[in-house]
Amino acid sequence: MKLDTCLLAALVALVLPLCSWTAALSSHEDNMVLSSTVTSGHWKFNDVTNISTFLLDPDTGMLYLGARDAIIAVDTAKTLMYRKIMWNVTEEKSSSCVTKGKTEADCNNYIRLLEFLGDGRIYACGTYAFDPQCAFVNISNFTLEKFEDGTDKMEIGKGKCPFEPSQHYTAVMAGGILYTATTSNFLGTLFDISRATGVEQERIRTERSINWLSDPEFVSSAFIQEDQNNNPTGEDDKIYFFFTEVAKEYDFYTKVKVPRVARVCKSDIGGMKTLQRRWTTFLKAQLVCEDRGSGQRFNILTDVFTKQHEPGDPSSTHFYGIFTSQWEREEMSAVCVYSLKDITKVMDGPFKELKRTCENWMNPEPVPTPRPGQCLNNALKAQGFDSSLKLPDKVLTFMRDHPLMENSVVAAPLLVRNGVTYTKVAVTLTPLSNSKHNATVLHLGTDHGELHRIAVVGPNATLLQEIPLFPASESINNILLYKDDALVGSPNSLVKLPAKGCSLYNSCEMCARAHSLGCVWSINKAACSLAATESGEVLKSDVLISRCGSSTERCSPEIKDLPVSEGLHVLLPCVQVSPRPCHWKHPPQRHTRRHLSDLEVRVTSESNGTYMCFCEEAGREQPACPRAAFRLLLQEPRASLSALQSSSRQFVASYILSFLVGVAVCVFVVCLICRHHKRGGGGHSSSTSEKGRDLLPSSDTPQSPSSSSLFSEAVPFAEKRNGTLNGHGGHISERKCGYIYTNSSGLKLQDTSLHLVDEFPGRERAGLEGEEEGLGDGLSEIGEGLSGLEEELAKLHVLRGAPLAQCEESSI
Incomplete structure (x- = not known):
């Protein structure tokens, strides 16, 4: 028997249980899939990232995007079609940037400025590896202007574009002259508001004083x-x-x-x-x-x-x-x-x-x-x-x-x-029916890829829509309104969707929310439309309210009884129709935490009672409307929880035991071979050698139970993240943690009753079967010693169950 073979056996005993455990955990990783609810154009730029700048030609509908090392032209009338110009940094410039302490990712060319010059060209400026440069884009053939030697025609962009991609920056073109507010040095410590182009003598800036600009x-x-x-x-x-x-x-x-x-x-x-x-x-x-x-x-x-x-x-x-x-x-x-x-x-x-x-x-x-x-x-x-x-x-x-x-x-x-963290805003004004005033519709982008539409009429604000457009990891960084459409951008994608009209609201309830915009629900078409265009076919406001659910019904929610066990976490939902705040009333002795308008409750022996959510919908002068009500009923803990803990302890103990047995057997066999060589001297006594070969296949270590049974049936807990439970355009972002999630149909408990095997393999005596003559006594002693070790491991209190997967965000 060679020493390498013995060590390999020990390694296998260690790795096999670990592999099965890892496979069980990986089987629960969710793949994030972007599913858009819009029916308009959706551009996904797989080969372009870090889109940060929008420039629209209102005459042609051509949209120009500034990204990393690229300028994109999108014809908003033709879905899924775009043109691209690559504007890369030279290798020499990139290497120089890295030697100055910047990362390779930052030492690219991030296009931060796109402005029309009025002569058929676009003025484009980029960070260009922390050495801002500006170039000229010929609109007709969509190419960068070049010198006679074929190199890109560029000029210094200091004061026109920031050095660092993430630096805050703004610029505007006024009468063909560029005005900017940006940093003006490599370290990002000097700030200027300046006239950046035009006659050299008229290029002026702010005074370098903290009284003028302070960080x-x-x-x-x-x-x-x-x-x-x-x-x-x-x-x-x-x-x-x-x-x-x-x-x-x-x-x-x-x-x-x-x-x-x-x-x-x-x-x-x-x-x-x-x-x-x-x-x-x-x-x-x-x-x-x-x-x-x-x-x-x-x-x-x-x-x-x-x-x-x-x-x-x-x-x-x-x-x-x-x-x-x-x-x-x-x-x-x-x-x-x-x-x-x-x-x-x-x-x-x-x-x-x-x-x-x-x-x-x-x-x-x-x-x-x-x-x-x-x-x-x-x-x-x-x-x-x-x-x-x-x-x-x-x-x-x-x-x-x-x-x-x-x-x-x-x-x-x-x-x-x-x-909610809003990142971008755009505004449309909608005339009110039978009124000279306008309603303000706010189009708000969030840092989790959602577009929210909110109507503001006087002191009242009504949440109309919450539309998930991008993955939760992509924030909305541009919203541009063009004709009746909204062009919404993230660092990797672009979406075009309708921005105006009552047809946006595809349910009776959503149409009722937009009633202040003159929208009413059509009986014949089962669609939302302007009252003036559907005379004779539309419902009156009082009938509309009764059909969609009166305020009395909405403000008298049914109390749902939820049986819970001590130690669990329950997330109680509250649908926030208005952007005005919501609050909860609950028993005084409780352990709670807010998640948007929802309430997380950690169940204790004192958690019994009624939990009610109240939301302001008509302003502070009107009483808050109850939107949700739950009654928590404390019950005995489920038997499956104790079964999980017991099974987890057996799993970890068996895993450690198998590893120790493998190591002990290998050490014993090595010592046995060494003793044999010392006594036999160099290769005679073939009977002893045969005994050594027979011993190896007779060893039998306890087999660890497969950990897949512990996790393969587990259902991930859910926690609501950045959104409201809204069946009409709402969005729920979930985070897998240890919560029990409830919805309008009742309570969905975490299925902790895992499908375990009938019993784990018994902790067998870790000795060697079929002992050969002359070695039985020694092997018996080792078996007894390992059996005692098994009993000691079973008493360890630290082995209290396998850890669950860490929290990770996903979007539904």
């Missing part, structure tokens, strides 16, 4: 062009920038972030002496998004959508912003809207000043004339100030030291949602 995170920008036919005061065009920065006016123990809006004027070209090549019109103000009822303030701005409420009237512009809170641990999002008139009023108000003597912010000394930060208009030109170069130094000095306004632009949230 900002740029979000969005907008160009507001005055109406040439209706501008009696001759006001200049303006560019607005939205960002979040660290507030210097609050002296707290920690950094306080605040959302800001900043404004510069299009004709500003800097000062003559003071503020040379710097903005002379840079003003900023704080945005306040506060729920006055609860006092909750949202201070992190994540996205802004610009919308003219009256097309052609710049003064009717509104800015819709998504906010989160710096202080809340749970996911929470709010949407606030600010009018251009309110922002202009604050910009024309008092300035904020820091008095160094007492370290308190207060109003400054009298403001010089002409007013600092004012854009050029007819009145200034009449006084001889037809250029920012002619402004007095005292005005520019005051402007340099006082960029912040005293007052804030205040708004109350249109909606607040717990457990």
Whole structure:
């Protein structure tokens, strides 16, 4: 017998039970499959990743996408067809980037800017391995312009595009000139809002001062062009920038972030002496998004959508912003809207000043004339100030030291949602039937690949749809509205789906929610349509409510009895129809945790009682509506749980025992062979050698039970994740953990009664069968010793059951 053979036998004894255990665990891994509920176009770019930029040609419907090392052109009228330009980084540039400490993934070319130049070309800028470069795309043949030697025609992109792919950034084209807000150095420590193109002498930027920009995170920008036919005061065009920065006016123990809006004027070209090549019109103000009822303030701005409420009237512009809170641990999002008139009023108000003597912010000394930060208009030109170069130094000095306004632009949230993180917003205005006012429909993208539609009419917000578009790992990073469609993008995909019309709501209940938009349920067509187009065939509002379920029925849910056992976790669902908050009433002695509007309960001996969910649907002035009710009934633990624990202990004990037996047998045989060679001396006494060969196949170690029986029948627990239980467009993202999940049809308990074998193989005596003459005594002693070891292993308290699979997220 060779030593290698013995060690191989021991290794097999160790690996076989482990392989069966691993196979059992792997049999429960779910493959995530994307299933889209939309019927419109869906583009999946398998060879392109990190799509971050949208540019739409409204005349042709061609959509241009900026991605990693590529620019894509998608004809939105032709599904599944697109063209691609590869714009890669040279090997030399990539190697240089890696040697500077950056990862290979970051040392690619991430296209962050796409803008039309108006001459049949697109201006494209990318990070280009932390050395921003810009190129020109010929639209007609969709190629990059090249030099005569065949190389790509590029120019320096510093100040036009960020260095790092993940850096916050925004840019806007105004009159053929590019205005950007980005970092301007390799380390990402310098921030500029600048005029990045145009005449070299007119390329100006912000002052490098924390009073101007303090560690900002740029979000969005907008160009507001005055109406040439209706501008009696001759006001200049303006560019607005939205960002979040660290507030210097609050002296707290920690950094306080605040959302800001900043404004510069299009004709500003800097000062003559003071503020040379710097903005002379840079003003900023704080945005306040506060729920006055609860006092909750949202201070992190994540996205802004610009919308003219009256097309052609710049003064009717509104800015819709998504906010989160710096202080809340749970996911929470709010949407606030600010009018251009309110922002202009604050910009024309008092300035904020820091008095160094007492370290308190207060109003400054009298403001010089002409007013600092004012854009050029007819009145200034009449006084001889037809250029920012002619402004007095005292005005520019005051402007340099006082960029912040005293007052804030205040708004109350249109909606607040717990457990949801919104990433992008787009807005459509829908005329109300029999009213001059419009309803606001918010198209909101989440960080879990969902599109939510919410209608806002006055103080009431109604959740219309929750549509899963992408896997939960892909956040929505672009929403663009074109004609009657919405183009929604993630880092890897693009979806086109309808954005307007009552036909979006394919059930009576969903149509009833959209009743404020003029939608009613048609009897003949069994479809949702506008009331004006279906006269004579549509139900009246009171009949519609009674057909879909009256408010009395919806607010009187049936109490469901749920038998539970101590130690289990139960997830009680609550359907959140409105984006307004929900709350639970339950027994005082309980162990609970919120998951969106649902409630997780850890069952204890004191968990018996009624659990009811109340949701606000008509505003704070109306009483909350009960949406769900459950009664937990504590019962004895199921016998299968104890069977699982007992079987698990036997499984682990048998596994360890088989390994130890294999090692002991090999050691004994090796010692036996060594003793034989010492006595027999070199290869005689064939009878002894024959005995040694007969001993090997006679050894028999206890066989470990296959672990597949422990896990093959297990049903994964479910926990709701980021969504509502909505049968009409709702989405449930689940996480496999140790929960019991309930739905509207009742309780679905975890099937812990595993189909075990009738009994595990007995812990056999770990000796050798068929002992040869002269060795029986020694083998008997070893068998007795291993039998004693078996008894000791059986007493170990640490072997209390096999571990379950760790939590992992999936999307349904």
